[in-house]
Amino acid sequence: MDNPGGLPIDSVEATVHLPVSVRRVRYSGRLGDPTLTLKLHAPVIGAHADRRWKRRLILPFEERSKLRSIYAEVAFSSITAGRRVNRWPRQANSPDV
Numbered sequence: 737m738d739n740p741g742g743l744p745i746d747s748v749e750a751t752v753h754l755p756v757s758v759r760r761v762r763y764s765g766r767l768g769d770p771t772l773t774l775k776l777h778a779p780v781i782g783a784h785a786d787r788r789w790k791r792r793l794i795l796p797f798e799e800r801s802k803l804r805s806i807y808a809e810v811a812f813s814s815i816t817a818g819r820r821v822n823r824w825p826r827q828a829n830s831p832d833v
Contacts, residue, residue, distance in 0.1 A: 737788075737810060739781040745812040747819075748778040748787070752808045756799040761792040781812075 739745050752774040760768035778787045795803075811821045 737778070737781060738786040739783065741814070742783050743815050744780050744782045744785075745814050746780045748781055748810065748812045750776040750808060750810045752776075752806065754795075755802040755805045756795050758793040758795045761794060767794070 737748060737750060754772050754774070757770040757772055758774075759770055760774075762768060774791065774793075776789050781787050807823060807825060809821055809823050811819065813819050
């Protein structure tokens, strides 16, 4: 996640919504339970800074075409705008489009 603003943001929560069930491969090689969402958290992302996560996922090869409908929501708090939630890709009727 990238914070292009001049002030830090906090309580950052990213949720990736997947159209097919995936399993996370942990660093130890252990597989996580099947899930349709990935949740990522960062207490603070500084001004003009970013936070990156790397995750390895397993999904059924035959369902790969469904990945076009992945979307993500990022919620965060800022000093000037309060709590915000952004969605990517944006919905067609979104006022931000």
